[in-house]
Amino acid sequence: MPELPEVEITRRGIEPYLTGNVITGVRVGERKLRWPIPRNLAARITGRRIARVTRRGKYILIDCEGDGKAGGLILHLGMSGSLRILDGKSEPQRHDHFDLLLGKRLMRLHDPRRFGAVLWQEGDIARHPLLARLGAEPLEDAFTGRLLHAATRKRKAAVKLVLMDAGVVAGVGNIYANESLFHAGINPRAAAGRLSLARCEALAAAIKSTLKKALAAGGSSLRDFVHSDGTSGYFQQQYYVYGRAGLPCRNCGTAIRQLRQGQRSTFYCPACQK
Numbered sequence: 001m002p003e004l005p006e007v008e009i010t011r012r013g014i015e016p017y018l019t020g021n022v023i024t025g026v027r028v029g030e031r032k033l034r035w036p037i038p039r040n041l042a043a044r045i046t047g048r049r050i051a052r053v054t055r056r057g058k059y060i061l062i063d064c065e066g067d068g069k070a071g072g073l074i075l076h077l078g079m080s081g082s083l084r085i086l087d088g089k090s091e092p093q094r095h096d097h098f099d100l101l102l103g104k105r106l107m108r109l110h111d112p113r114r115f116g117a118v119l120w121q122e123g124d125i126a127r128h129p130l131l132a133r134l135g136a137e138p139l140e141d142a143f144t145g146r147l148l149h150a151a152t153r154k155r156k157a158a159v160k161l162v163l164m165d166a167g168v169v170a171g172v173g174n175i176y177a178n179e180s181l182f183h184a185g186i187n188p189r190a191a192a193g194r195l196s197l198a199r200c201e202a203l204a205a206a207i208k209s210t211l212k213k214a215l216a217a218g219g220s221s222l223r224d225f226v227h228s229d230g231t232s233g234y235f236q237q238q239y240y241v242y243g244r245a246g247l248p249c250r251n252c253g254t255a256i257r258q259l260r261q262g263q264r265s266t267f268y269c270p271a272c273q274k
């Protein structure tokens with residue numbers, strides 16, 4: 001599943017091909033993604049110029065200008081989505097559900113499991129209900145231990161579940177919640193509201209550093225990520241706890257444990273994470 005670092009690498013990969021270009025049309029294959037692709041999208045978007053490509057949580061935002069009106073495309077990669085930049089004449093293959101036509105080139109959404117999304121917001125894109133409810137952006141300076149501490153008071157739920165609540169911090173998925181809690185030495189079952197300020201600071205720092213490390217690892221694969229003909233370009237990394245149940249902790253050698261929280265797998269070291 002594409003997590004925040006893959007989404008950001010994707011954004012960086014497509015940005016040079018989109019910004020400043022005029023949208024010449026769209027091709028919709030399968031309209032039924034996580035939410036249906038709007039039926040009037042072609043009429044709304046054709047002829048508009050792409051002003052910028054940004055990211056909020058795991059959403060890629062394509063701000064468009066035209067007719068003196070603002071508006072934007074909101075893309076989500078879901079469970080299995082990927083975006084590629086291709087020659088404008090390239091034929092869609094199986095699971096290629098959406099093309100944004102850009103004259104000589106096109107940007108294609110490939111999504112076998114169809115949990116991705118292509119949405120349109122007229123006016124200020126940040127006002128879309130999916131975006132308006134998002135919490136702090138983890139890689140921005142505004143996301144601090146102090147903010148995390150304030151946001152988690154009164155939260156009785158396990159800290160792992162609170163980290164994956166996009167209303168608190170945007171786009172920290174299962175892998176990075178597991179890894180960050182390990183690096184901060186915090187048990188994933190600890191009640192979020194009982195973490196001290198110092199532990200929230202350690203956790204915020206761990207979230208930033210694990211995401212940045214993943215970005216650095218993915219940066220080297222940026223070319224492949226956007227141009228590859230292969231199915232998925234998600235990059236592999238060496239994890240400390242994620243997917244390592246029963247294997248020795250890289251820090252202390254204790255066997256990593258696995259449990260279920262909110263229908264997702266949690267991995268942790270019982271010795272390192274108190």
Ligand SMILES: [Zn+2]
Nearest residue numbers: 249252269272
């Ligand atoms: Zn350990």
